[in-house]
Amino acid sequence: MTDLVCIQTDDFDLAGEYRRLRDISSRVGAIVTFCGLVRDFESSSSEIDPDAPINNLTLQHYPGMTEALLANIVEQAKIRWPLYGVTVIHRIGTLAPTDQIVFVGVATEHRKQAFDAAQFLMDYLKTQATFWKKVTAEGKEQWLDAKGSDNDAAAEWGESRDD
Amino acid sequence: MIDLLFFGRLGDLADEVDRSVACIEGRATPLAIREWLAVDHQDLANELSEPQVLVSVNKMIVKWNQPLFDGDELAFLPPVTGG
Numbered sequence: 001m002t003d004l005v006c007i008q009t010d011d012f013d014l015a016g017e018y019r020r021l022r023d024i025s026s027r028v029g030a031i032v033t034f035c036g037l038v039r040d041f042e043s044s045s046s047e048i049d050p051d052a053p054i055n056n057l058t059l060q061h062y063p064g065m066t067e068a069l070l071a072n073i074v075e076q077a078k079i080r081w082p083l084y085g086v087t088v089i090h091r092i093g094t095l096a097p098t099d100q101i102v103f104v105g106v107a108t109e110h111r112k113q114a115f116d117a118a119q120f121l122m123d124y125l126k127t128q129a130t131f132w133k134k135v136t137a138e139g140k141e142q143w144l145d146a147k148g149s150d151n152d153a154a155a156e157w158g159e160s161r162d163d
Numbered sequence: 164m165i166d167l168l169f170f171g172r173l174g175d176l177a178d179e180v181d182r183s184v185a186c187i188e189g190r191a192t193p194l195a196i197r198e199w200l201a202v203d204h205q206d207l208a209n210e211l212s213e214p215q216v217l218v219s220v221n222k223m224i225v226k227w228n229q230p231l232f233d234g235d236e237l238a239f240l241p242p243v244t245g246g
Contacts, residue, residue, distance in 0.1 A: 060170060060171065060174075061245070062219075062238060064222050065222040065238070102246050126246035127243065129243060129245050129246075130240060131245025132243060132245070133244045133245065134171075143172040143175075146215070150246075
């Protein structure tokens with residue numbers, strides 16, 4: 001089992017995830033990992049003061065559908081690049097600023113494949129995986145809006161949906 | 164019966180919506196259910212009419228005119244914001 005897709009409330013261990021990818025094969029020559037964190041400000045919402053500190057962030061997802069979509073995104077990456085292993089971990093539930101929220105890691109023979117595949121996985125995850133973020137700031141809860149820049153980034157990889 | 168799911172901000176607007184609706188086999192569609200919701204929940208129906216809102220049936224993205232059947236799980240999905 002060289003791929004790992006997890007949706008979990010628990011935190012993850014960057015060193016442990018790196019080690020798992022490194023141990024997959026002695027042919028692995030490049031590992032790129034990305035880790036997303038919860039910021040303490042939110043500039044993408046029209047209803048939240050960008051200077052107001054974020055108290056917390058809650059992540060909702062669609063159980064069953066999210067797992068299938070992430071597995072599909074991983075398969076698409078494996079069609080595009082020769083990947084020895086892929087890890088995608090996304091946390092759900094309530095998180096605080098500076099908490100780790102998402103991890104993507106890929107193991108390949110060469111660095112460009114690893115950088116590109118990691119970027120592709122994040123771009124697709126951001127625009128296709130069924131997660132929704134709600135932030136609490138100044139005592140107010142607010143669901144976040146999707147960013148056009150994320151859709152633009154995903155679109156640069158070409159047609160992604162079957163429909 | 165058809166189970167209804169609302170995610171993100173749609174869930175807040177659908178607070179008082181019955182999550183299980185009876186329908187005539189194959190005659191109901193996501194669009195028809197949206198129109199039915201508009202009778203009592205206009206704010207929700209307005210938000211559901213936004214072009215970025217997607218619908219899924221049994222966890223597969225479908226078109227708004229997809230026929231629905233007894234036991235289907237219909238979900239309304241606002242633009243995703245994970246990562």
